Amino acid sequence: MTQIFGVPIAALFGQLVLGLVNGCFYAMLSLGLAIIFGMLNIINFAHGALYMLGAVFTWFVLDAWNISWWWALLLAPLAVGILGIVIERVLLKRLYKVDPLYGLLLTFGLALVIEGLARYKYGSSGLPYGIPEVFQGALNLGFMFLPKYRAIVVAATLVVCFTTWFVIERTQLGAYLRAGTENPPLVQAFGINVPVMITLTYAIGVALAGLAGVLAAPTIQVSPLMGSNLIIVVFAVVVIGGMGSILGSIVTGLGLGLIEGLTKVFYSQAANTVVFMIMALVLLVRPAGLFGREK
Amino acid sequence: MKGKLIAALTGALLLLATTGAVAQTKGKISGGVVKIGVLDDMSGLYADIGGQGDVVAAQMAVDEFGGKVLGAPIQVVSADHQNKPDVGATKAREWYDSGVNLIVGTVTSSVALAVSKVAGEKHRLFMDSGAGSTRLTNEDCNAYTVHYEYDTYATGTATAKAVIANGGKTWFFLTADYAFGKSLQQDTTNAINVAGGKVMGSVLHPLSASDFSSFLLQAQASGAQVIGLANAGGDTINSVKAASEFGITPKQKLAALLIFDTDVHSLGLKAAQGLYAAEGFYWDHNNDTRKWSKAFGERMKGKMPTMVNAGTYSSTLQYLKAVQAAGTDDPDAVMKKLKEMTLNDATVKGGKIREDGRMVHEFYLYQVKSPSESKGEWDIFKLVGAIPGDQAFQPLSLSRCPLVKK
């Protein structure tokens, strides 16, 4: 078997693909977090739980009403987004005038509630979800096996992430959103409904999490604990990338996934901690994050 | 200021208020009731293997015994240890302090080891019918712990011998990173070496990992003929599924070193066929087991019992018999009786508990049927052979338990 640095090629590329796939989830989740933080100055601790809800929703509609994964791609983000609207309107709105730390605590409590309910209903070991038929199996690329579904995840993530970035940074709607958080009274004076935009922003941010959940269901398996396992790593990604930088979170998420994959190949004991070690390093050298701007 | 006073009084009031909340767990031992505590993973990775089924099994034993022993009523209590040793140990301590006579079940080895320590400290009985780690009867043995039903030596050795006899000489382990997985890997490695096979490497995975792909890739890279799954429950199920997704099987063979009929039921015969399974009990073994399992199924919505459930039933029943025979619930007297008795009930014949706490009985090797061979939802195993107790379990001569006189 051909080897690079003492590791068989198939293993190396296999781990890189897996790392890239993980990176896609990091990117999508940190994108949602960055949008919410950049626009609302709130750290959405509930992001992991909402991602999990997206996956559970996907499982549920298949189990109860035989609704396929394709429909779930549309319905789950919608459902999670609507829940986001409710959360923002009923709960978060009341905290804009106080210390932003309270927002963090509120969303932390929300995360516990959502996760606790899911665990109560479904146990903690996981619900099986099959890969959609058309994506089953793997492509034999010669130097490695590439499972078809995982390739689709990467493609879908790239499309979604860059579309979102484009909308926010390059379109008029995005401009309104960005202006609305930098200077709400001024933008309000121009006749633009700022509170609605804020609600919309939160909804879009969590809808992205829900979408990530749909994509995760066939590979990572649906489990009530899937969000809390992931959320802290995503926080670290956002800190490394620069809080509030959208491009930063996408690139950092993908990059860290790849680095994690590489670490698993060459020094697997450090795989869990490498993201946090990088974060500590970045904090010492560039406190605002790799792509961040000091706010 | 007055504010501080208010604060202080509030604190005092709340402290007293918690009295009412906690008063029930005072440190007295009640003599008028025999309490049996079923401590299991009720909602997580191993819930299907032991879980609620163990509570039912214990209750069946109590009902069969008549609900009373030596004139005192018997009560079954249960709790969820969530696979956490601290939760389990705290619960065990609280239970023993409040009058529970016997703890059964557990399944998770790290919890079982912790509970065993508490049992040894408090001089109360613990009969584990679910956890596998052989440490319970070796380094961590004590006079109050009985390791019932099976252990990693029995299942690992039986399975490894069968796989090697079928041509699988080189092995790579996928191991759950805690006491059970390591124990299973160690015992199986010993059996592989004795049978002339070779272990090429291993990788540890976190308990209840959801994504096995990266670990299986390492197994694939090793080129070993057999991938030994030193894990259980949901972990085994996910490992088997991931192996087929990545095209690892059928090129490399899988050996599930501990697998229960509930796991096979979840996986489906198509995915699991051909796997060897070493069991201490199977519902379809003989008329007695069938009758008992049918009664179990009636209380569990048609679900068939695993060997863990059978072990919980059996250990509870035998404990009650021992209390009756000893004429007291004093732990030392009951344990002495237990080690003298020959154990017979619907699930076991001719069982004996050794001085190291190991319960020894006949063990069986099964193979998962193919879909065409199966004639019913739970018709999943075919018998390959029976292994007498003294060969299935680790011989006393190799024991590292301080209680064994050499």
Added chain:
Amino acid sequence: MNSPQRYRLAGYALLLVAGLVAPLVLYPVFLMNALCFALFACAFNLLLGYTGLLSFGHAAFFGTAAYITGYAAKVMGISTGLAILIGTAAAVLLGIIFGGLSIRRQGIYFAMITLALSQLVFFVYLQAPFTGGEDGMQAIPRGKLLWVINLDKDLTLYYVVFAIFLFGFLLIHRTIHSPFGQVMKAIRENEPRAISLGYDVNKYKLIAFVLSAGLTGLAGATNAIVFTFVTLTDVDWHTSGDVVLMTLLGGMGSIFGPVVGAFSIVTLESKLSDKVGSLVTVIIGAIFVVCVLLFRRGIVGEVQGLYRRVVGNRA
């Protein structure tokens, strides 16, 4: 002695008596656990309520001290009292490192950094052989205090734990009412102004952080001896979240608040976990949400406010 002071002393005396008598009525192990968490919450509040810094990673100090104490007592055979001191020292050291890395950032950044750093510590302990990983460190000997007092009996150990709690509590009390404590409060109220007054704000914050970490370590070390085992739960970020909730629920603005919060949460978790299983998490989360929205002053704060409204703001 004037009237309010007499009331105050009476209140303290009442609490002291309650503390001395409690183990004869309630389950001592439960009480000791509650006391350890009460100390943990008080130490945490030193940072949150009195300096205005929200750390989400305090479990790292709690667990580190617990593991080091356990290792010292079990493997190295060191006497219990000394083992607890060593564990506490380890927490202080970790506090200096974490503090150094995170103190320059504020608010939410600070919270996320502490969270991520404690997660790093978690994964290190998961893999380190000496901790036992998922199995945990078992059978830590309770040993003897000062070579004479046998700690195996729950009742004896309770009074030792109570004494440790009182020591920590009084230390926090002294700190808050000292000039150092005044500077901490000034930093919380208006950091730029404190800087303009010439105070080296970062140095004060670091000292507060290390003090908080050390006392948290003391709580963790003591907890290890009480339970005779340490597991990964002690360094899990959910434990960090638990102590935030205890402080929030009890009230950040007073020294008793965290004690009330700790007792409430420990009682809640121990009574409910039998009856409702996983719903305990839901209830804890719901309490969090309700507190943040409606009871930001916490139980003690609300009671104090009620008293003032009823009686009028005198003294």
